[in-house]
Amino acid sequence: MxxxxxxxxxxxxxxxxxxxxxxxxxxxxxxxxxxxxxxxxxxxxxxxxxxxxxxxxxxxxxxxxxxxxxxxxxxxxxxxxxxxxxxxxxxxxxxxxxxxxxxxxxxxxxxxxxxxxxxxxxxxxxxxMILGRLTPSEKVASFLLSMSARAVAHGRPASPVLLPMTRTDIADYLGLTIETVSRTFTKLKTQGLIRLPDPHSVEILDRDRLATVAGITIN
Amino acid sequence: MxxxxxxxxxxxxxxxxxxxxxxxxxxxxxxxxxxxxxxxxxxxxxxxxxxxxxxxxxxxxxxxxxxxxxxxxxxxxxxxxxxxxxxxxxxxxxxxxxxxxxxxxxxxxxxxxxxxxxxxxxxxxxxxMILGRLTPSEKVASFLLSMSARAVAHGRPASPVLLPMTRTDIADYLGLTIETVSRTFTKLKTQGLIRLPDPHSVEILDRDRLATVAGITIN
DNA sequence: CGACACGTTGATTACGTTCAAAGAGTGTGG
DNA sequence: CCACACTCTTTGAACGTAATCAACGTGTCG
The missing domain is CATH 2.60.120.10 (Jelly Rolls)
Known part of the structure; x- marks a missing residue:
């Protein structure tokens, strides 16, 4: 504790x-x-x-x-x-x-x-800052990096990031709609930055490019 | 102090x-x-x-x-x-x-x-909450009510709210552009909720309706 | 007076929302 | 065991709103 x-x-x-x-x-x-x-x-x-x-x-x-x-x-x-x-x-x-x-x-x-x-x-x-000034892609990318960093701080792997919350939760956290969150995940997947084995786990394929998308808002 | x-x-x-x-x-x-x-x-x-x-x-x-x-x-x-x-x-x-x-x-x-x-x-x-979930009108209205409440807490009048910051500052605070902030002020003025003797002072004409616009986000 | 910063207003664009539907996964009851 | 209902996610199409681009107005200061 x-x-x-x-x-x-x-x-x-x-x-x-x-x-x-x-x-x-x-x-x-x-x-x-x-x-x-x-x-x-x-x-x-x-x-x-x-x-x-x-x-x-x-x-x-x-x-x-x-x-x-x-x-x-x-x-x-x-x-x-x-x-x-x-x-x-x-x-x-x-x-x-x-x-x-x-x-x-x-x-x-x-x-x-x-x-x-x-x-x-x-x-x-x-x-x-994330809510007021980032684009949807930047929001989702920085969210993924942030969750990954927290996983590491708990002694868990950085890469398959586990997201037990729903898309609605993510949307309500980032100030977006669930559709935009879903589309943004799909876009990051299409760009080869992440893989989505299932909706609740995200494999980070290119951490550097993901950080670039996030606008270097690494926290 | x-x-x-x-x-x-x-x-x-x-x-x-x-x-x-x-x-x-x-x-x-x-x-x-x-x-x-x-x-x-x-x-x-x-x-x-x-x-x-x-x-x-x-x-x-x-x-x-x-x-x-x-x-x-x-x-x-x-x-x-x-x-x-x-x-x-x-x-x-x-x-x-x-x-x-x-x-x-x-x-x-x-x-x-x-x-x-x-x-x-x-x-x-x-x-x-303001940044993630309110509309521009709600943002500006709640900002005005918040600044008014803080003025009162300092022993100043609630109504001509003094806003020494620029429109750019307000925009960067509320997650909007200066144009949207300006248009929203104009809209509230047109609706008879506020008066704008000059850009840096706002007279609240109808506090109740302004609170309604703010979505009862009085803080 | 002219330069500059700031604010307002107008026209257009673009992006995210909304509306709608279909697909995927899970649990329940017949 | 499968059909059905339900939730969650994804995808598509249309719309609307705030951003962008642009011009103009206003006040201040050198």
Whole structure:
């Protein structure tokens, strides 16, 4: 659990006493936008999507959480966004009260959380650039490279990138329609940059050219 | 200075001893993307724009700073974004070393900074929704309402909203072209929702209908 | 006055969306 | 076991909107 990586063994065991486990199936909602923030979580396995919704149903996915990521970094009294499982997922859960107490006692834990919040903010701003200024091809290419880099950071191979989320999720993340996402995958495939053994795995055939398409927005 | 609002008088005076002042004229750059982060700043007057740039010149403005806002919340060893003055601006400046020491000694200061970082993250995610899912009219309307709300938070009137930034800045913030921004202002004017005494001040004539156009994305 | 930056407006184009349909994969029930 | 329903993805055709290209207007400063 990445949030613990800054702690000593005795501190970790203290943390473990306060925590409980949660299992989620695909599309299960963990928390809903606007709900009071009673518990915080760290993802141990699977993948979560974070999203904001408009009254008319439009949706923006603000990010995908991978194992080690923390849920509730930005939120205050209530959750500002919905969190749902993309695939079967496991989480460690703490009451906000317990976590506040632990943070008080273990400065390293607090520093770690602050660090993660700052990284999330940098990431969110990078995403603003992607949403506001990149073309569909650039968006999809940078998304693939980003997911590949995150896989590597988790000790997984860089190349068959696994995308457990649907095309709708990708579209709602990149500010596109599912048709445009699908067509863009097809285009990258036609150009020989990727292979699509199936819709949820992407083999990167030419990383350099893909990075060029992405406009060197490697994150 | 908002960053001090959580401190006691003697703590504030301690802070003041470590700080120096900076003045910027319009379009002066305070820090550049990629530059090492040696100092941090709080804005005392004026307005700053934060931006990311692509090699080909495309630009995304990630936010506008108003007095009380802190520069360097997200940044680590280097600044992740460029900060430039939109209008004549004044700032308080601290060396990172001094600030780290002060944060160590005054927990309230640290908590305050963490709180501001979390608020910035929520804001950035709200902006992701604006960039990814709103139409040009909705973008401009929500931008006007947001700037109006921030003016009110600074004790200024809600209605003639002052927009010291150029149309190019607004376009680069909302992910549009200057022509579209200009046309959208004209359209809102024609619909009787706003008045445009001059390009840099917007009088809100019908706040409710403007909020409807914004898609109830009031932040 | 002339040069320049900024904003607005108009005409045209092009790209992504929308609408529509078909294909692929999966699970359920007859 | 297969038919059927359902979801997800892909592909095609038509449309519409924002981008692009271009010109003009306005204000400011040297």
């Amino acid at each position: 990445a949030v613990c990586s800054a702690l000593q063994d005795d501190e970790v065991s203290e943390l473990e006493r306060a925590m409980s486990f949660v299992r989620l199936g695909p599309n299960d909602a963990l928390v809903e936008e606007g709900e009071p923030r009673r518990r915080v979580y760290t993802l141990t396995s699977g993948m979560l999507r974070l999203s904001l919704a408009l009254p008319d149903g439009r949706r923006q996915i603000t990010g995908f959480l991978l194992p080690g990521d923390y849920l509730g970094l930005a939120d205050d009294e209530t959750y500002a966004q919905t969190a749902e499982a993309v695939m079967p997922s496991g989480l460690c859960s703490f009451s906000v009260r317990d976590m506040d107490r632990l943070v008080e006692r273990f400065p390293r834990l607090r520093d770690r959380l602050h660090l993660m919040t700052r990284a999330a903010l940098r990431q969110a701003r990078e995403t603003q | 908002a960053v001090c609002s959580a401190l006691q008088d003697d703590e504030v005076s301690e802070l003041e001893r470590a700080m120096s002042f900076v003045r910027l004229g319009p379009n002066d750059a305070l820090v550049e993307e990629g530059e090492p982060r040696r100092r941090v700043y709080t804005l005392t007057s004026g307005m700053l724009r934060l931006s990311l740039a692509l090699p080909d010149g495309r630009r995304q403005i990630t936010g506008f700073l108003l007095p009380g806002d802190y520069l360097g919340l997200a940044d680590d060893e280097t600044y992740a974004q460029t900060a430039e003055a939109v209008m004549p601006s004044g700032l308080c400046s601290f060396s990172v070393r001094d600030m780290d020491r002060l944060v160590e000694r005054f927990p309230r200061l640290r908590d305050r900074l963490h709180l501001m970082t979390r608020a910035a993250l929520r804001q950035a995610r709200e902006t992701q």
